[in-house]
Amino acid sequence: MQAIRRKARAKINISLDVLGRRADGYHEVKMIMQQVDLYDEVEVREIESGIVLESDCGFIPKDQGNIAYKAAQLMLEKYNIHKGVHIYINKQIPVAAGLAGGSTDGAAVMLALNELWNIGASREELMTHSVALGADVPFCILEGAALAEGIGEKLTPIKGLEFAWVVLCKPNICVSTAEVYKSLQLEKLQKHPDTDKLLIAMENNDLQTIGENLHNVLEQVTETMHPIVKDIKRRMMEYNALGSLMSGSGPTVYGLYKDYYKARSACENLSKVYKQTYVVKTYNRGNA
Numbered sequence: 572m573q574a575i576r577r578k579a580r581a582k583i584n585i586s587l588d589v590l591g592r593r594a595d596g597y598h599e600v601k602m603i604m605q606q607v608d609l610y611d612e613v614e615v616r617e618i619e620s621g622i623v624l625e626s627d628c629g630f631i632p633k634d635q636g637n638i639a640y641k642a643a644q645l646m647l648e649k650y651n652i653h654k655g656v657h658i659y660i661n662k663q664i665p666v667a668a669g670l671a672g673g674s675t676d677g678a679a680v681m682l683a684l685n686e687l688w689n690i691g692a693s694r695e696e697l698m699t700h701s702v703a704l705g706a707d708v709p710f711c712i713l714e715g716a717a718l719a720e721g722i723g724e725k726l727t728p729i730k731g732l733e734f735a736w737v738v739l740c741k742p743n744i745c746v747s748t749a750e751v752y753k754s755l756q757l758e759k760l761q762k763h764p765d766t767d768k769l770l771i772a773m774e775n776n777d778l779q780t781i782g783e784n785l786h787n788v789l790e791q792v793t794e795t796m797h798p799i800v801k802d803i804k805r806r807m808m809e810y811n812a813l814g815s816l817m818s819g820s821g822p823t824v825y826g827l828y829k830d831y832y833k834a835r836s837a838c839e840n841l842s843k844v845y846k847q848t849y850v851v852k853t854y855n856r857g858n859a
C-alpha cells in the first residue's frame with residue numbers, strides 16, 4: 572500500500588503584534604512567521620475505512636483532539652472520499668511550545684492526502700479550507716516565511732531568512748495559548764513591534780537589524796506567569812545571540828545567530844539545563 576511521508580516543520584515568530592479583539596473572541600494579529608528545520612515526520616496511508624492515528628509521542632491526542640486527525644476528516648468530507656486513513660506522526664517538535672506543532676501536522680496531512688488521492692487541489696485551495704482547523708494551519712501549508720494578518724490566515728509570502736541559525740529552547744513548563752491571550756491587556760501595551768522595519772530587514776537578510784527588533788507582545792504576559800522565559804532570553808543574549816524572542820504564546824525562546832559555532836555553543840550550554848534545546852537552520856520553500 573502506497574504511503575506518503577512529509578516533513579511538518581515548526582515555525583518561529585520574528586514578530587507578533589495583537590491589534591484588537593474581535594466580537595467572536597478571535598484576536599486580530601500582525602506577525603512575521605518563519606519556518607525552521609525542526610520537523611515532525613508525518614506518514615499517511617490508505618485503509619479501508621475510518622481514521623487511525625498513531626504516534627511515538629504519548630502526550631498528543633490520538634482522536635478528534637488531534638489537528639492531524641481533524642485534517643484527515645476535513646479532506647474526506649470536502650473531497651467526498653469514501654476511504655480510510657492511517658496517520659503516523661513521529662514527533663520531534665516540542666508539544667504546546669509556541670512552535671505550531673499541531674498546526675504543522677494538520678497541514679502535512681492535508682498536503683499528503685492531496686497527493687495520495689491525486690485530488691489536485693491547489694495550495695491556495697487547501698489553505699482556504701484549513702482555516703477551519705486553526706489560524707496557523709494556512710501558514711504551515713504555505714511554508715517558508717510570511718506576514719500573517721487577520722486572525723493569522725491572511726498571508727503575504729515574504730523572502731525568508733537565509734544563512735541564519737536558530738537556537739530553540741523549550742523549558743519544561745506548559746503554557747495555555749488561550750490563557751495568555753486572555754491575560755493580555757491590549758490597552759496597556761507600551762510597545763509594539765516595528766513590523767515595517769522588520770519586513771525591510773527580512774528583504775535584505777539583515778540579521779543584525781532583525782535581531783535588534785524582534786518583538787512579541789505576548790512575551791510579557793507569559794514572562795509574568797513564568798519568569799524562566801526571561802531567564803532563558805537573558806542567557807541566550809549572554810551566549811552571543813543577535814537577538815532573542817519567545818515564539819507564539821511560548822514558552823519556547825529562540826536565539827538568532829549568523830555564526831554556527833556561536834549557535835552550537837549556546838545550544839550546548841543551554842541543553843545542560845533544558846533538555847529540549849535544538850540548533851536548526853531557517854527553512855524556506857525551495858530549500859532541500
Ligand code: ATP
Pocket residue numbers: 630631632636637638639660665666667668669670671672673674676677707748819820821
Ligand atoms: P501554536 O504555536 O499554534 O499556538 P503550540 O506549538 O503552542 O501551537 P501545539 O504543539 O500545537 O502547541 O499543541 C497545543 C495543544 O494541541 C496540545 O496541548 C495538544 O494536546 C494539542 N494537539 C493537537 N494535535 C496535536 C499535534 N498533532 N501535535 C501536538 N499537539 C497537538
